[in-house]
Amino acid sequence: MGVLSESLFRIELLLEKGGIVLWLILMASLLMWALIVERYYFLLLIYPARLQQFLKQWQQRQDRQSWYAQRIREGMVAEISASLHRFLLPIKTLAAVLPMLGLLGTVMGMIQVFDVMTVFGTGNARGFAGGISIALITTMAGLVTALSGLYFSANLEHRAQRAIQHTRDSLRRE
Numbered sequence: 001m002g003v004l005s006e007s008l009f010r011i012e013l014l015l016e017k018g019g020i021v022l023w024l025i026l027m028a029s030l031l032m033w034a035l036i037v038e039r040y041y042f043l044l045l046i047y048p049a050r051l052q053q054f055l056k057q058w059q060q061r062q063d064r065q066s067w068y069a070q071r072i073r074e075g076m077v078a079e080i081s082a083s084l085h086r087f088l089l090p091i092k093t094l095a096a097v098l099p100m101l102g103l104l105g106t107v108m109g110m111i112q113v114f115d116v117m118t119v120f121g122t123g124n125a126r127g128f129a130g131g132i133s134i135a136l137i138t139t140m141a142g143l144v145t146a147l148s149g150l151y152f153s154a155n156l157e158h159r160a161q162r163a164i165q166h167t168r169d170s171l172r173r174e
Contacts, residue, residue, distance in 0.1 A: 018137040021105035025098060025138065029145040032094035035087045036152045042083070043159055050080065051167055058171050073171050080167045084160040088153060095149030102142020109135030 015022055054076045063069045112131030116124055 014137065017133050018105065018141065019108060019134050021101060021108060021134075021138045022141055025101045025105070025141045025145060028094055028098055028101060029141075029149075032091055032098070032145070032149050035091050035094075036149070036156070039087055039091070039156050042086075043156075043163065047080075047084065047163060050083070051170065054080065054167070055170055076171060077164065077167050081160075081164045084163055088156055088160065091149060091153045091156070095146050095153055098142045098146035098149065100142070102139045102146075105138020105142065106135040109133070109138065 015026065018025075058064070058073065058076065061069060061072075064073075109131045112134060113128050114131075116127030116131060120127055
């Protein structure tokens with residue numbers, strides 16, 4: 001239990017040093033990761049069941065060759081495609097916003113450095129360190145969370161495209 005409390009204490013200190021912007025980065029990254037986890041859950045558990053449901057409906061049709069039947073097939077593929085692409089745009093948006101939040105923290109940290117310079121001159125190294133610490137911590141947090149979001153959003157996009165193609169192929173064969 002001591003290791004957990006020590007880790008939580010260190011995280012709390014980091015969040016205090018990063019200021020309000022680091023809290024914003026934390027909230028945005030938690031939202032992004034919740035959406036990423038939801039998408040993987042959908043791809044691994046819900047999509048296969050939904051595909052089987054569509055395949056069953058398609059197999060029950062007598063007519064699969066007419067123009068009308070092909071439009072129904074296209075509608076099924078479009079419905080699957082829409083459900084597979086759900087939340088991908090917000091994930092990409094959050095991945096793009098996170099570095100900007102890191103940059104905002106950088107600017108706020110540098111403003112703090114200039115405030116210290118204005119009041120104390122150039123002789124207060126400890127005052128400079130606080131502002132530079134905010135600048136570096138928020139920049140790092142914004143970039144690291146954005147990189148992870150970019151990787152997983154690209155991976156989810158790729159998986160969605162493969163799943164759509166698999167749906168098309170499955171409905172065509174039947």
